[in-house]
Amino acid sequence: MQFWKMNGAGNDFIIIDNIREQIPVERFGDLARLLCERHLSIGADGLMVVEPARGDADYRMLFYNSDGSLGEMCGNGARCICRYGYENRLAGEVQRVETTAGLVTGRRIDRRRYQIRLNDPTTVRLNAPIEVDGTVYDCAYVELGNPGLPHAAVPISGLRAYPDRALFDLGRRMRYHPAFPKGANVNFYEVTGPDQVYERTYERGVEDFTYACGTGTGSVVTVLTLQGKVSGTGVRVTMPGGELIVDIDRRGNEIENLLLTGPTNIVAKGEVTDEELCD
Numbered sequence: 596m597q598f599w600k601m602n603g604a605g606n607d608f609i610i611i612d613n614i615r616e617q618i619p620v621e622r623f624g625d626l627a628r629l630l631c632e633r634h635l636s637i638g639a640d641g642l643m644v645v646e647p648a649r650g651d652a653d654y655r656m657l658f659y660n661s662d663g664s665l666g667e668m669c670g671n672g673a674r675c676i677c678r679y680g681y682e683n684r685l686a687g688e689v690q691r692v693e694t695t696a697g698l699v700t701g702r703r704i705d706r707r708r709y710q711i712r713l714n715d716p717t718t719v720r721l722n723a724p725i726e727v728d729g730t731v732y733d734c735a736y737v738e739l740g741n742p743g744l745p746h747a748a749v750p751i752s753g754l755r756a757y758p759d760r761a762l763f764d765l766g767r768r769m770r771y772h773p774a775f776p777k778g779a780n781v782n783f784y785e786v787t788g789p790d791q792v793y794e795r796t797y798e799r800g801v802e803d804f805t806y807a808c809g810t811g812t813g814s815v816v817t818v819l820t821l822q823g824k825v826s827g828t829g830v831r832v833t834m835p836g837g838e839l840i841v842d843i844d845r846r847g848n849e850i851e852n853l854l855l856t857g858p859t860n861i862v863a864k865g866e867v868t869d870e871e872l873c874d
C-alpha cells in the first residue's frame with residue numbers, strides 16, 4: 596500500500612489513493628486507528644482516502660480521524676489533498692473535490708500554497724454560552740457543510756499564556772458538552788491585532804490539540820466577521836503549526852465564500868510495511 600505523509604500548517608495526514616489500492620472502504624476506520632498511532636505506526640492526526648467521484652468532481656475524499664471516526668470534512672486535509680491531486684495528475688490547478696460535507700473547490704497558488712473554498716456555514720449561533728464547572732464561557736457554534744462539521748469558538752483572553760493542562764481539560768469538557776449533540780471541535784481564540792487572531796484547537800476524533808485546524812479557523816473568522824471584530828479579508832490566524840489566512844465574501848449576514856489559504860508540506864512518500872497490518 597503506497598502512501599504520502601503530508602501536513603498543512605502542522606495538521607498532519609496520511610493519504611492513500613484508493614482508486615489505485617482498491618481497499619474495501621469498511622476497513623479504513625481500523626486502518627486509520629492503526630496507522631495514525633504515533634508510537635506504533637506512521638502517526639498522523641488523520642487518514643485521507645482518495646476515492647472515485649460519484650458526481651462530476653475530480654475525485655472524492657474520505658476523512659478519518661486518528662481514532663478511526665469518519666469526519667465530515669477537514670480544511671487542512673482538503674488543502675493537502677488538492678496538492679496530492681495536482682501532483683498525481685488526478686486534477687488540474689483548480690479542482691473540485693467531493694467530501695462527506697459537500698463539494699469543496701481547491702486552487703493551487705504556488706508549489707506549496709493551496710487555497711480551498713470551505714463548505715458554506717449551515718448553522719451559525721453567535722451567542723451560545725456554555726457552562727463548565729460553574730463558569731459560563733462566551734461561545735459561538737458553527738457547522739460547515741451538510742452534514743455539518745461542528746465547531747465551537749471560544750474567546751480566551753491571554754490564550755498564549757493559558758496553562759496547557761488547564762486548557763486541555765477545558766477543551767475536553769467542552770468537546771463532550773451536552774450542548775453539542777455531535778460533539779464539537781473546540782477552537783479557543785484571541786484577537787491579537789487588526790485582522791490577526793491566535794487560535795488553538797482541541798479536535799474531536801483526535802482527542803487532543805492539533806497544531807492547526809482549517810475548518811476551525813474558518814469558523815472562528817466567520818464568527819468574528821459577523822460580529823464585526825475583523826474585516827473578513829486577509830484575516831491571519833496563527834496557530835502553533837503555522838499561519839492560515841481566511842477571506843470571506845458576505846452579503847449581509849450570509850457568507851457567500853469562505854476561503855482558506857495556507858502552506859502544505861509533503862513529508863514522505865512510501866510504502867506501508869507495518870507488520871501488525873501486513874503480516
Ligand SMILES: N[C@H](CCC[C@H](N)C(=O)O)C(=O)O
Binds near residue numbers: 669
Ligand atoms: N483539522 C481539520 C478538521 C478535522 C475535523 C475532525 N476533527 C472532526 O471533527 O471530525 C481541519 O483542518 O479542518
